[in-house]
Amino acid sequence: MAERTVAVASRVGLHARPAMLFTQAVAASGVPVTIARAGGAPVDAASILFVMSLGVPHGEEVTLTADGPDADRVLDELVTLLSTDLDASEADAAGGAS
């Protein structure tokens, strides 16, 4: 069982576009991953509904867990993703359309 703890860097928290990008990355990895807030029950990290309903605000830490041979690699990638400000890409997308 591999485990990582990381603070959510996106300014809106793990909502909206950041949640979409994160859950897409989990699903694309093909490895079952769970995500939990401190003291909370872990939920399926590939489910946008579960991830959004955690309501993780900016700066709060979450714990990711996974099993299997690829677990460490996948979790490292997801940690990199969560420690990036994914809103920046949202602002770019909206700015480009306006």
Added chain:
Amino acid sequence: MTTTSAADAPAGTGLRGVGVGRRAVVGPVAQVRPAPDVAPDAPLLVDGAPATPAHVRTVVERAFADVAAGLRTQAEGASGTVRDVLAATAQMADDAALRGQVLTRVDGGEPPVAAIDGVVDTFAAMFEQAGGYLAERVTDLRSVRDRVVARVVGLPEPGVPHLAQPSVVVARDLAPADTAALDLTKVLAIVTELGGPTGHTAIIAGQLGLPCVVRVDGATTLADGTVVAVDAAAGTVTPDPDDAVRDAFERRRAADAALAQDTGPGATADGHAVALLANIGTAADAQRVGAGAEGVGLFRTEVLFLERTQAPTVDEQTDAYAAALRAVDGRKVVVRTLDAGADKPLAFATQPDEENPALGVRGYRLVRSHAELLDTQLAALARAQEATGSTPWVMAPMIATPDEARDFAARARAAGVATVGVMVEVPAAALRARDLLAEVDFVSIGTNDLAQYTMATDRLRGELADLLDVWQPAVLDLVATTARAGLEAGKPVGVCGESAADPLMALVLVGLGVTSLSMAAGALPAVRYAVRHHTRATCEAIAGAVLRARTAADARAAALALVDPDVAATLAL
């Protein structure tokens, strides 16, 4: 824009409602489908017999997959916020947890609709409990539910249809998000059963120059593809129009095109200048403002803020304002600061628990809790001014007191915007317009909200449209009071509500002393024509007659009686 009540519509075989705008068009109906009405315990039938759980599983799985694929295709064809919303909704439909839980219930023998509803309700409750942004996403979740249920039971998918050809879009009601999802290049007209002449569907239709008829009983019973004649001036929707109707529409189109040839500055017959301006919501609207407008009298900036999780940055706003200023190329632009709250809630600023949001923290009042929103906006406007060399005017919405006007003027001038005004929408502001004008350089009357607050009538209650009528004498008294204060102070008084787009009302406003009229760009030719064919003295006589009237109908009739008969005939007043 002109509004025609159902009672005025000529007799015919068609449906009647309240017309918004003056144009007329013929085209096929495209219905916006409502949510499917299905009993939750309805079994899935195959050849009349309940399907096996294994078969139900296949149908439900395919329904989720098809809905997700359909939404993804729609997202790819959209842009901006609409694309993001559709993409996020597609991902919900694709969600493994949602689908997995539904399939578990189906495998246990639960009827499919009940299984879908049960799981969706669980997630919706989690979202609602979290509140804020997540609570808003419940709408998206419910739309996934409606689409999947429709697929499972074999009904057409709800929502805005894909328009293969130019069509008349018909709906029970259109939410702003529905309107945003429309492919506007294929929309000929909008017809709704609900809504009112100053609701958002009507305003957006006016902005786009689309004929629109609201409050049309029976509109949703029209079959898809039925060819209808939509006449916004008459407020009618007639199925299968004959050649005579088509010819008459064509003649009107030609007459409108002729009026549009005149793009000279607005003025009365004796040369008294009346600035004719356009209302816009985005920089893209600014690009559509043609030579017929002397500038922009109302730039509604809230469009930048709606449907977002956080306020746009100062850079993003600077770009949007600069783009609008460049598009109108040195002509006058009046920017209205954020007018959110009430019917235009913001995820990051609106208080969720207001019992009377129209009377709550909206418009300029947001400065009490979110001053940074206004200061950021003013800073962005000052930067756009530097970047373009244009000098926009700025005004604040929902001002009630001279002190609010003074505070706003101080903030705007500190930010570097030289010409500062306020909206007159609250009766208190109209009654004390002289005191407001002592603090600012100009005022602009928002007649939609002024009517709402004077008549204590919710703008969104279409069934109260008679009370909301801007011809109501009490509303006109307040417009007159404001205009008089402007004349005394020697400062401009504009009107930027829908009433400025009504050629007849425009003459009244000019007669009262209003110095500029701002409207949907499509309404400018008719207003310019009406103003150009009357002297200032005639306009003043019309205004005087209107102020002596006792009812809205009397006021309108009094104005019409003094209008040049040729003008009345040409404009079908």
